[in-house]
Amino acid sequence: MLDLPEFKITDLKHNENDIRIYVEKKDKPDICPKCGTVEPRLRVHSSRNQEVRDKNILDKKVGLIYKRKRYKCMECGSTFYELSDSIAPKSRLTNRLRDYIAEQSKRRSFIELERELDISNVTIRDIFLEEMKYNLECGLDIETPSIIGIDEIHIQREGKHRKQAWAVICNGDEHTIMDILPNRNKATIVEYFRNLRNPENVEVVTMDMWSPYRDAVYETLPNAIVVADKYHVLRIANKVLDTLRKSYKGKLSKEQIKALKHDRYLLLKREHDLKPLPDIAFRDAWFNEIPELKVAYELKEEFFKIYDSKTKEEALRRYKEWKLKIPPDMKEFDEVIKSVEAWKTEVFNYFDYRITNAFVEGINSTIRAIEKQGRGYSFDVLRAKIMFCINHKVERPSYGEGVFYDMKFGGFNRFNPSINMRTKDYGVPFDDIIEALNEGLL
Structure with a gap:
């Protein structure tokens, strides 16, 4: 029933909605973390109950009451709490429930998970952001199109606009989102454009009449023409x-x-x-x-x-x-x-x-719907949901492209780095974002 081999069940209680399972570890620790003695002489010094949530069973919410023992090492006289492979020392969730939330939060709204598990939206958000930490820190490597559209999105909060609008950068050639930026300040836009791969490829940038956008383009994109929407x-x-x-x-x-x-x-x-x-x-x-x-x-x-x-x-x-x-x-x-x-x-x-910004403004209404469905996603959450939880439009090298080499005879030394074998990433397609929203995957 529990499928956690390290534990034995000592008691079980349930009602119409919940199951409470009392557990303790089957075996004593085989090493003292203080003195390092293998298979030390140990005796139970004390214990405390740690209540943690686990994955639902048959649509019932599950809580584990883990009797975590504190041992005294007879070799060195020190005391320590036993460790569990399934539950972190100060966690309120089992590791597998945390993993479940991390995976499900990529494709479902936080509200839906909150209802299913009866776990706070804040906890779900924190787990999601921890899961997305690597992606958020590493950033994106998106192809530079010939047409870029810039627009801002104002998210409502309690009847008022957020103090800071977010900038949405889109690929006008492929109709994809390249990125979402935390504000529409010139410095932020300049930094983004300076980090583009091949900024000289940009020929046209469409935008509304917001001077920081225009100034940023003229400062960073040498071949770009600006078109007011x-x-x-x-x-x-x-x-x-x-x-x-x-x-x-x-x-x-x-x-x-x-x-x-x-x-x-x-x-x-x-x-x-x-x-x-x-x-x-x-x-x-x-x-x-x-x-x-x-x-x-x-x-x-x-x-x-x-x-x-x-x-x-x-x-x-x-x-x-x-x-x-x-x-x-x-x-x-x-x-x-x-x-x-x-x-x-x-x-x-x-x-x-004859280019307008309509393709950008159309996706902005979808982003607002995602934010509303998620009950107030923060910038980091919304950006991660869109940019890292939906498949990107990519172009991979065809079979046979590039140089083949013989690995058995030092062929790595003959690899030609000038051959472009890189997968090209064009960003997140508008249609896929709309589909994900309609299917409740965000």
Whole structure:
């Protein structure tokens, strides 16, 4: 029943949910740890009960009451507690339960394990991080792609954002996560890029309008072009329109204010995505009520249409024309102009490369779901769960690649290190992360 050969069972108790097994070691120690005498004369000096948790049996939680004896060596007069192969001296878990948690925590949520074993989330986390210690210290050796996407993830905690956002670095060629960084500071991003294998391989980096990202790229990636994410730029225009909507409250009744808030999606959606009935009809009714709202909406639509341009030159011309259409009393659109002007090169680089950051932002929602499912994973836990507990996309050398050598005749000396026989690691595929989340493996 127990399958721990060093112990004998002296008593057993159980109830509907738990089993309590009383055990003690069968044999005396065969050496004194104090004087080193082999097969010394020993007598029991005292004992204490050490209660430890063990793996469940038949879905019941198991506790061992281990009577750990303290011996007196008659050869040297010293006393010592016996040691167990199954239970560490001060542990509250058997070694095999600790191993079980270490293995299961790689592929299951901490909450699920906590429910199964009735062991605290903190204990499970500590065991997991100890298991991941080698990986976390050694780091990753990921291939450098031609396209990199950078975005940050804000994790909610008790209704508020964490103080520090985490940066997510993605491979735009392979749609994989290369790494997750503990913050989005320039120094952190610079250090990461400087440690890339072949940083000269990077041709394009997509990002939102966060200056430390841009500065880090220009400082460390000699051949990279920065592209400001199209959707981030467009969100600024939508934000301005929504701000203007709120500013017109003084012209409306309480019922109208509530109705306009409900209908705000009619303003934020592209015009070509609206249905003639009822969407456009409701929208136009608001325009009749608030003519200024129509002007703001049309400015938003014209700004969006800049991204329909076929060339960078056309986009620049349309942007210039758009600025001239802004009425003097709509200062709110200055926020759009200010943002674009500060990132003008990077904003209009889009029209040369047509690359967005959407592939990165899509995986961020999955990361948030993983964190929520794990009930507040720390940065180290979440990073380890994603980067070390899901299979990476790798490319191994094909059979026959490289130099063959005869091991019997000193062939090791003829090994040619210039031949690239290294396994290439591209990071963790987005699809595999989503699949692991859906199957409850994180």
